[in-house]
Amino acid sequence: MRIEEIKKLGLWPESKKTTNKKGIDELESIGYNLFYIGKNADLYSCPGDEAKTLLVRSDRTSVFDIPLNLEIEGKGIIQTSISNFGADFAKKSGIRTAILSQTVDKALKVYPRCQLMELCKPLEANIDNEVVQFELIFRNYLTGSLLDACQNGIDPYGLNLPSNLKQWHKFETPLFTPTTKGVKDIPLNSQKVKDTFPEIISSLEKLFKDFTTFAYERGIVVVDTKFEIFVNSAGEWVLGDEVLTPESSRFIAREDFEEENFTSMDKQILRDFGKASNWKEQAKSLKTGEKLEVNVPKEIKDKILSGYSTILERLSK
Structure with a gap:
């Protein structure tokens, strides 16, 4: 099906060139x-x-939604394998994904980077008199933006968390912290989104809990994950292409976590490097289509690739 036909079916947003x-x-x-x-x-x-x-996944790498001139050789192939694993895990839990079971010809050189995907529309709903799309985030630990909000007395999701919780506090039941999906992710009231999609949210919470247990038994602590939901041509909800992967989740090696080394086995390593190098400020001068020229040491690239490889090896064993 050509892109012109895809557009006519409303399956491709006009905003994407x-x-x-x-x-x-x-x-x-x-x-x-x-x-x-x-x-x-x-x-x-x-x-x-x-x-x-x-x-078709490349070895291109980006952080903070900044396009970079950076490639990490072999990362795309490993990412594809992890993505296929995550999709299979969800399917075994009875949840549909946009990733199709059929594949391209395995004789193709590019095969290890390929996934056939069902074209779907983003899930939308009216929340507080505004039609929005969603990022559905589940958290096992208090860290990141939620920690910042708590420390500043802000309750963006209507969770009524105690103000005295410390960083890396483990929640007895995963917290659900939904946001809008767009140029800027805006927090949404957790209960309102649950009431709007009760079956979806309960299914995703169970999937997240099951995966957290599965990963922990294989030496990985799952800090949080983000799910994106779409609607297929049959009107069924499906999970998007990044399901339980380092692109949608934060994973920490269990042995590191137990030693209070909370560095994720994913792009957090690159985010930390980019933050120290002030990439966000540099990117403000980029024109449309331009990439930020960065110089990343080989040891940083190797550490990122090693993290992805470790995730795949541990989940697959």
Whole structure:
């Protein structure tokens, strides 16, 4: 299905610009046509009439939603394997995902980077008289933006948390902290979103709890995760492409966590480096389509790649 047909079905947002560039030769030659270049992956329309797309992960890397000139060789292949694992875990729990079971020809050189995806519309609903899309976040520990809010006496999700909780406090039941999805993620009242999607939220909470236990038994502490929900052509809700992966979650090696070393085995390493290097300020001068030129030491790249490899090895054992 060509991108023009995809747009007619309302399955591609007008706000996202498509490209006329040619993609990988071995894909273009068999009917897959590049139509979108993302920060970390590319999308191809597929031959045939089905509303699906081919996602091809690159080794490109970004943080803080800043496009970088940085590639970490091999990361895209590992990310794809972790993403497939997360999708399979969700499917075994009875939850549909946008990632399809069918694959491209395994003889293709690019096969390890590929996922066939069902094209879906983002889940939307009216919250406080505004139609919004959602990022549904579950947290096992008090850290990050929620910690900052608590320390400043702010209750963005209507959770009524005690003000004396310390960083890395473990919640008995995972906290649900939904936000809008957009240029700026705005916190939403937790109970209002639960009341709007009771079946979805209860299913995701169980999935998050089950995965937390599964990962812990294999040496990984799951700090939090973000789910994005879409609606397919049959009107069913499905999980998006990043399901229980380092791109949507924070994972810490259990042995590190127990020694109070709370560095995530993912892009947090790069975020910390970028924060120290003031990338956010530098990125303000970028023009549309430009990438921030950064110089990342090999030891940082190797540490990130090692983290992703460890996650895949431990989850898969």
